[in-house]
Amino acid sequence: MSIASSGTYMIYRLKIEKEQVPFGDIATIIDGGGGDIVGIDVISSGRSHSVRDITVNVTDPLDSERIGEALQRLDGVTVIHVSDRTFLVHLGGKIEIQSKTPVKNRDDLSRVYTPGVARVCMAIAEKPDKAHTLTIKRNTIAVISDGTAVLGLGDIGPEAAMPVMEGKAMLFKEFAGVDAFPLCLDTKDTEEIIRIVKAVAPAFGGINLEDISSPRCFEIEERLKKELDIPVFHDDQHGTAVVLLAGLLNALKITGKRLEECKVVVSGIGAAGIACSKILLSAGVRNLIGVDRQGAIHRNMVYDNPQWNAYAQMTNPDGISGTLSDVMEGADVFIGVSAPSILQVDDVRKMAPDPIVFAMANPVPEIDPELAKPYVRVMATGRSDKPNQINNVLCFPGMFRGALDCRAREINEDMKLAAAYAIASVVRDDELSETYIIPSVFNNKVVEKVREAVIEAAYRTGVARKSMPDFHAEDVDPA
Numbered sequence: 001m002s003i004a005s006s007g008t009y010m011i012y013r014l015k016i017e018k019e020q021v022p023f024g025d026i027a028t029i030i031d032g033g034g035g036d037i038v039g040i041d042v043i044s045s046g047r048s049h050s051v052r053d054i055t056v057n058v059t060d061p062l063d064s065e066r067i068g069e070a071l072q073r074l075d076g077v078t079v080i081h082v083s084d085r086t087f088l089v090h091l092g093g094k095i096e097i098q099s100k101t102p103v104k105n106r107d108d109l110s111r112v113y114t115p116g117v118a119r120v121c122m123a124i125a126e127k128p129d130k131a132h133t134l135t136i137k138r139n140t141i142a143v144i145s146d147g148t149a150v151l152g153l154g155d156i157g158p159e160a161a162m163p164v165m166e167g168k169a170m171l172f173k174e175f176a177g178v179d180a181f182p183l184c185l186d187t188k189d190t191e192e193i194i195r196i197v198k199a200v201a202p203a204f205g206g207i208n209l210e211d212i213s214s215p216r217c218f219e220i221e222e223r224l225k226k227e228l229d230i231p232v233f234h235d236d237q238h239g240t241a242v243v244l245l246a247g248l249l250n251a252l253k254i255t256g257k258r259l260e261e262c263k264v265v266v267s268g269i270g271a272a273g274i275a276c277s278k279i280l281l282s283a284g285v286r287n288l289i290g291v292d293r294q295g296a297i298h299r300n301m302v303y304d305n306p307q308w309n310a311y312a313q314m315t316n317p318d319g320i321s322g323t324l325s326d327v328m329e330g331a332d333v334f335i336g337v338s339a340p341s342i343l344q345v346d347d348v349r350k351m352a353p354d355p356i357v358f359a360m361a362n363p364v365p366e367i368d369p370e371l372a373k374p375y376v377r378v379m380a381t382g383r384s385d386k387p388n389q390i391n392n393v394l395c396f397p398g399m400f401r402g403a404l405d406c407r408a409r410e411i412n413e414d415m416k417l418a419a420a421y422a423i424a425s426v427v428r429d430d431e432l433s434e435t436y437i438i439p440s441v442f443n444n445k446v447v448e449k450v451r452e453a454v455i456e457a458a459y460r461t462g463v464a465r466k467s468m469p470d471f472h473a474e475d476v477d478p479a
C-alpha cells in the first residue's frame, strides 16, 4: 500500500498532430501504463494539430512518470506539461485572510483603523478580557508545529509541515467555522517553543499543537496548559484518543465484548499511543500492553524516556515482555499508531475470536486492510479511502468550536470523554455494522454533537467562562 494508493489526478497537456496520431493510441498508452482517463478538455484546435488536457487517475506516482515518458515517445505527440491536481490545489497555499467589513471611504477607515480603533484598544487595555469579544481571539486558534512528527513522515522540518498545518486550518474553518492560523516554528527547543507560543497567545482563543514529536510534545503541552488561560490541545494525543475511543465503543457493540475484559495491544508509544492508552484506561480497559520498537513496555525495565517509566506502571499488569508478534497472542484489540506495515497477517491470526484492528498510522497503516480483512471482525485505518476512518478530524473542529463558544479556559478529561461518546452516538445502533463504526467526517451531526457535549462538560467541570444565561445573548452583542 503506497502513499497515493487512493489515486491522484494528473493532467497531461498534449500537442497532438491530427493526421499522425489517432486518439486511441494515446488512450492505449495511458491505459497500459496503469492510468484511467477521467476527462479530456480541448484547449485549442487548429487545422494540423490540437492541444488537449487529458486528466488521468493514477494510483502510483511512478506510473504517472512512465505514462508521461511513453506519451513523449509517441510520434506526433508533444507533452507540453504535466501537472498534478494535488499540487495545483496547493499553489500559493490553501488559505487566505479576508476582511469582515469593507474599507471604502474615510468613514470606514476611521472606524476600522485610527482614530476610532484607539477607543477599542483602550477598552481592552482597561479590561483585557474584552479581547475575547473585540478581537479575532474570539474565534481564532493557532495550529502550531515544529515539523518533527508530520503525519507518519517524521521530522521533515517546518516549511514541509506547512501544507499539513494549512490543511488543518482549512478543516477547522470548513467543518466548524473556527478561524485557524498555521504557525510552523523553526526550532525544536522545548523552552523556545513554549516561550514563542506564550508570546503569540494574546491573539488566539486556543492553541492546537500538531505533529510535535514525543517526548518533547508532553512537556510542551503540560507547561503551556499551566501557563496559559486558553485551551491548549495536542491534537495527535487527544484528538486521536477521542476518536479511537469512539470507534472502539462502537466496534465492541458488534463483537459483544466489554472494554473491561479485552486484551488491548497498542503499537507506537509516542504522542498518540500514550494518549490513546490513557483514554482507554480511563474508559475501563484493564489489560493493555504497549509496544514500541524494542518490544513490550513493562515495569521490570528502566527506560530513558520518563514517559515510558510512568506508562509501564499504568499498563501491562502481568509484566509481559517480548515482541509485537509475541504479545498479539490472544489480543482482542490492536491499536496501531506507529509505523507502516509492521503488523503481519500471522500476528492477526493469533488474536482472540472477533479481533478488532485499528491500524491508524498515516499515510500507510500498520497492515494493509486488504491483507487483514479475512481474519478481522472490525478493521479501521486513518485513511479516507477505506471504510472506518479513525482520524482526529472527527474531534478537533467540534472540540474547539465548543471550547471557544463557552470560552473554556482549558480542555479537560471530562470534555474529551464527552466528545468520544458524542462521536460514537452519531452512528445509531440500527446503522452500526463492521464497515460503519464511526461517522464520516462529512456527517454534519459530528461537530454539532461534539460541540454540545464539550460545552456541557465544560460547564459541569467549571472551566467555562461565559455565564450560561448570557451564552447566546453575547453572540449577538459583541460589546
Ligand SMILES: NC(=O)C1=CN([C@@H]2O[C@H](COP(=O)(O)OP(=O)(O)OC[C@H]3O[C@@H](n4cnc5c(N)ncnc54)[C@H](O)[C@@H]3O)[C@@H](O)[C@H]2O)C=CC1
Residues within 6 Å of the ligand: 149, 150, 151, 152, 153, 211, 212, 213, 214, 235, 236, 237, 240, 267, 268, 269, 270, 271, 272, 273, 291, 292, 293, 294, 336, 337, 338, 339, 342, 360, 361, 362, 363, 381, 382, 390, 391, 392, 393
Ligand atoms: N489516524 C489518526 O488520526 C492519527 C494517526 N497518527 C499516526 O500515528 C503515527 C504516530 O504518530 P505520533 O504518535 O504523533 O508520532 P510519535 O513520533 O510521537 O510516536 C511514534 C511512536 O511509534 C514508535 N515506532 C516507530 N516505528 C515503530 C515500529 N516499527 N514498531 C513499534 N513502534 C514504532 C516510535 O518509537 C514512537 O514512539 C503516525 O503514523 C501518525 O500519522 C497520529 C495521530 C492521529
Ligand SMILES: CC(=O)C(=O)O
Residues within 6 Å of the ligand: 149, 150, 151, 152, 211, 235, 236, 362, 382, 391, 392, 393
Ligand atoms: C491525522 C494526524 O494528525 C496525523 O496523522 O498526524
Ligand SMILES: [Mg+2]
Residues within 6 Å of the ligand: 151, 210, 211, 235, 236
Ligand atoms: Mg497530526
